[in-house]
Amino acid sequence: MIITDVLCPFCGDLCDDIIVEVEGNKIIEVKEACETGMSKMMGHERIAAPMIRENGKLVKTTYETAITKAAEILTNSLRPLMYGWGSTTCEADKKGIELAEELGAIVDNTTSVCHAPSILALQDVGLPSCTLGQIKNRADLIIYWGSNQAEAHPRHMSKYTSFTKGFFTKEGRKGKYVMVFDIRKTTTAEVANEFVQILPGEDYRVLSALRAILAGAGDVVPFSVGGVPKGKLIEIVDRMKNSKFGVLFFGMGLTHSRGKPYNVANAISLVRDLNAHTKFAVIPMRGHYNVLGFNQVCTWSTGFAFAVDFARGQPWYNPGETSTVDVLNRGECDSALIVASDPAAHFPRKSVEHLARIPLIQIDPYASLTTELADVVLPAAIAGIEVEGTAYRMDGVPLRLRKLIEPVHLSDEEILSRILSKVREIRGD
Amino acid sequence: MELLITNGIVYDPINQISGEKVDIFIKDGKIVSGVKNPKTIDAGGRIVMPGGVDMHTHIAGGKMNVGRMLRPEDGRRGIESKKKLTRACTGYSVPNTFATGYRYAKMGYTTTFEPAMPPLLARHTHEEFRDIPLVDKGAIPLLDNHWLILEYVKSGDMDKLAAYIAWMMNATKGYGIKIVNAGGGEAWGWGKNVRNLDEMVPNFDVTPAEIIHGLAEANERLNLPHSIHIHCNNLGHPGNCDTTLATFDLVKDVTSNNRQVMHATHAQFHSYGGSTWADMYSKADAIASYVNSHDHVTVDPGQVMFGDTTTMTADGPMEHELHMMSKRKWTNKDVELETGSGIIPVFYSRKVSINTIQWAIGLELVLLIKSPWKTAITTDHPNGAPFTRYPEIISLLMSKKRREEALKGVHSAINKRAILSSIDRELNWADIAIMTRASPAKILGLDKHGKGHLGIGADADISIYDISPEEDDPRKIQSALSNAKYTIKGGEIVVKDGEIVAVPEGRTYWVNPEFDGDVTKAMLEDLAVKFKDYYSVSLANYPVQDAYVPHPIEIKTRCKNAS
Numbered sequence A: 001m002i003i004t005d006v007l008c009p010f011c012g013d014l015c016d017d018i019i020v021e022v023e024g025n026k027i028i029e030v031k032e033a034c035e036t037g038m039s040k041m042m043g044h045e046r047i048a049a050p051m052i053r054e055n056g057k058l059v060k061t062t063y064e065t066a067i068t069k070a071a072e073i074l075t076n077s078l079r080p081l082m083y084g085w086g087s088t089t090c091e092a093d094k095k096g097i098e099l100a101e102e103l104g105a106i107v108d109n110t111t112s113v114c115h116a117p118s119i120l121a122l123q124d125v126g127l128p129s130c131t132l133g134q135i136k137n138r139a140d141l142i143i144y145w146g147s148n149q150a151e152a153h154p155r156h157m158s159k160y161t162s163f164t165k166g167f168f169t170k171e172g173r174k175g176k177y178v179m180v181f182d183i184r185k186t187t188t189a190e191v192a193n194e195f196v197q198i199l200p201g202e203d204y205r206v207l208s209a210l211r212a213i214l215a216g217a218g219d220v221v222p223f224s225v226g227g228v229p230k231g232k233l234i235e236i237v238d239r240m241k242n243s244k245f246g247v248l249f250f251g252m253g254l255t256h257s258r259g260k261p262y263n264v265a266n267a268i269s270l271v272r273d274l275n276a277h278t279k280f281a282v283i284p285m286r287g288h289y290n291v292l293g294f295n296q297v298c299t300w301s302t303g304f305a306f307a308v309d310f311a312r313g314q315p316w317y318n319p320g321e322t323s324t325v326d327v328l329n330r331g332e333c334d335s336a337l338i339v340a341s342d343p344a345a346h347f348p349r350k351s352v353e354h355l356a357r358i359p360l361i362q363i364d365p366y367a368s369l370t371t372e373l374a375d376v377v378l379p380a381a382i383a384g385i386e387v388e389g390t391a392y393r394m395d396g397v398p399l400r401l402r403k404l405i406e407p408v409h410l411s412d413e414e415i416l417s418r419i420l421s422k423v424r425e426i427r428g429d
Numbered sequence B: 001m002e003l004l005i006t007n008g009i010v011y012d013p014i015n016q017i018s019g020e021k022v023d024i025f026i027k028d029g030k031i032v033s034g035v036k037n038p039k040t041i042d043a044g045g046r047i048v049m050p051g052g053v054d055m056h057t058h059i060a061g062g063k064m065n066v067g068r069m070l071r072p073e074d075g076r077r078g079i080e081s082k083k084k085l086t087r088a089c090t091g092y093s094v095p096n097t098f099a100t101g102y103r104y105a106k107m108g109y110t111t112t113f114e115p116a117m118p119p120l121l122a123r124h125t126h127e128e129f130r131d132i133p134l135v136d137k138g139a140i141p142l143l144d145n146h147w148l149i150l151e152y153v154k155s156g157d158m159d160k161l162a163a164y165i166a167w168m169m170n171a172t173k174g175y176g177i178k179i180v181n182a183g184g185g186e187a188w189g190w191g192k193n194v195r196n197l198d199e200m201v202p203n204f205d206v207t208p209a210e211i212i213h214g215l216a217e218a219n220e221r222l223n224l225p226h227s228i229h230i231h232c233n234n235l236g237h238p239g240n241c242d243t244t245l246a247t248f249d250l251v252k253d254v255t256s257n258n259r260q261v262m263h264a265t266h267a268q269f270h271s272y273g274g275s276t277w278a279d280m281y282s283k284a285d286a287i288a289s290y291v292n293s294h295d296h297v298t299v300d301p302g303q304v305m306f307g308d309t310t311t312m313t314a315d316g317p318m319e320h321e322l323h324m325m326s327k328r329k330w331t332n333k334d335v336e337l338e339t340g341s342g343i344i345p346v347f348y349s350r351k352v353s354i355n356t357i358q359w360a361i362g363l364e365l366v367l368l369i370k371s372p373w374k375t376a377i378t379t380d381h382p383n384g385a386p387f388t389r390y391p392e393i394i395s396l397l398m399s400k401k402r403r404e405e406a407l408k409g410v411h412s413a414i415n416k417r418a419i420l421s422s423i424d425r426e427l428n429w430a431d432i433a434i435m436t437r438a439s440p441a442k443i444l445g446l447d448k449h450g451k452g453h454l455g456i457g458a459d460a461d462i463s464i465y466d467i468s469p470e471e472d473d474p475r476k477i478q479s480a481l482s483n484a485k486y487t488i489k490g491g492e493i494v495v496k497d498g499e500i501v502a503v504p505e506g507r508t509y510w511v512n513p514e515f516d517g518d519v520t521k522a523m524l525e526d527l528a529v530k531f532k533d534y535y536s537v538s539l540a541n542y543p544v545q546d547a548y549v550p551h552p553i554e555i556k557t558r559c560k561n562a563s
């Protein structure tokens, strides 16, 4: 059976034009997707069954037993942490947030360690933005700043930016000017019209210099900023002002270099200021396919996008205090539920050490480093392959993930829903 | 379950009941003529009305959620703990979804319409609807800057235009046609705007006047329950009253089935005289006099109340202008081929002349429009103020004394550039029942679907307020309207003594117009090209799936003969 218009559950581009061939409940071919997306959809080894750690070893058990154990751990803890949500549906996120509220837990997603600076900057200065189709149809100046999407978002340039044609961009690549700002020449830079090399940690200064020149205060800018000559900076500002529709995409190179949220706020402010001269938009290159979906659900249901602490019975949001790594580094939480993410592989050592000390429940289709630390392992169906549900593309466009084959395991949503019922049962509600 | 409400002083304007003691019988969620074993509510001489209907309130979707994300400081303002039945609440002007449902129900409201759904993001609006408990909902898709619509209006292809709108209602699970700064949204794709009704939209060779007229005709041809719902061009500009009146005049020749052909929303923002902010003054009298002498237009005020709130609209260029003036944090979101939006926080100050005049204009409009059936009470939540300010607004409309007190503390510009102080009218409870229930239901076309009245067969959505009709202390009126004694939704008691006692999910109204198959086929070929070449999503993934509308109320319409 051939299924068309399939969504790819890999990166924040959320491509929806994938063609999948299914035979006997198995995906045998994937067309149109990038290599990473294809390998994700073809599948690899899964966690076979629910497991509980006994005498230091994970032992197979039933869902019923593992879910009861998980509910007991969470009910008996004073400060549970619920983290992850990078690669699952909004429906699972909703259930997770309801569970967090019931438990008085801290709930946080991978935004906490990737685009948190982007959300803090948005709160500070706003975000003039647009959907990706707007760029495809109009943009004649495309800027990637600290974002090597040739590797992280492989089809980004061919679907939405450099190598596509749209209503007002009928010439395609020829009519567009593509610039890359980065500290080293990336694969993205190789296909750009211009690569601007910035000294490590100097993004903030370069952005400030561009803003100063734009504001007519170029005289305060020294002859070189962050490794970029002043003449070049002036030329860049002219190019920006003279574009018909410009866009600035930024990635972890900006959010995680010195200055973090201040870099992002400065980049957004530059784009904002450019709107007094021409049309300009800014878009954060969100990583996982539905990391933004969690921010959306968390925002409409709690008022805040991530790092929400329910210990007071009401949402308390204070990133830096209520964000996962900070909570772990203070050794504050006494249990953790990790959903669709692998903090053991990505967190600082101190945080992982605390995760290893406390009871840890993992919900995931795949074994990871986090599994090594888990006391309860609940295998899940794969969202977008075995389960339908909602995901938000990096530009906020919500799409419905398809179910392509029958699942072997329960969905994240179902597992969380059962844990919630069990918690209520234990508490006698 | 059966209910009997006895001893209430009932205001049910659609059924010509005005402050009479009438028993109300409820069975299976509807009003019936009698019941056998009811639970009885003794209303004890208190006021009983149909559940409140808010016809224009930005409660859900991409824009509201970015507003929440933008303003954690607002989120922190309305924090309430989780309780046994209710989820935790946050926010004042940008409340979370749960707070939205609870706060409406506590004020006795049971129906709320989101008036600005970007079609490409419709799924988001419906997702949030699912998390807004208690109230019934509907969402009006933004259609006026849509490429295919601009093209059909330009070529005069009224058949395909209607076919496309019919398709869009299905695809977005939408209710009607929303117009926002017609043509300005497309121009804003290049950082530009359109300034008058006859200015060409760049690259599309069509004018706002043509777009508005074309959509009004298509609306009536499809027999949609609601008329076109318009946010006029030039919002918030001194002197924009002329544009507003010219917009009303545009659709004079369009005929409808027994209702208005244009609903002009948040008219307060469109009733300005003058040529700069320094000489801007109230033209509420001109707008009201037009509405008084014509039957094809209805308006809601979009009342401004003093304090902090958040403005959010699909009028992208207008929000950018606000940003250029106030320099406050600003978001913009253009949506490919379709529409856009912007958000900016605002503080309306009683010490600022413009804000004071804006505050006066909303009240003036409502008081100067003679027939309460031609208007409805709104704040364009959260643009003029959060919806939670309605009780205060109603107390101002009902009491000249309260207005006089309020006038004392505001900027002196009110004396020369507004007319509020010269208006003596005080609304009565019947007027209020019309403007907050019967009229918005009628304007939306929901009266024929069981909303806004208490006749046999109507939805048993009822509010009982702890106040008798004789009470004229405006503060007591405000307090009673803020915390309903009872709110009954679909025959179930959901609020008692101002507390939530049940949390049923609401339903979603959408319109499904039937249209000629051959024209639709030809239109779909045009649409397929748009998706193949210009959209960033595929056509197959565009329509909102049924899973997002778990409690739909589908209103079918049959179109009038082809032109």
Ligand SMILES: [Zn+2]
Pocket (backbone or CB within 6 Å): B056, B058, B115, B116, B265, B266, B313, B380, B383
């Ligand atoms: Zn509005």
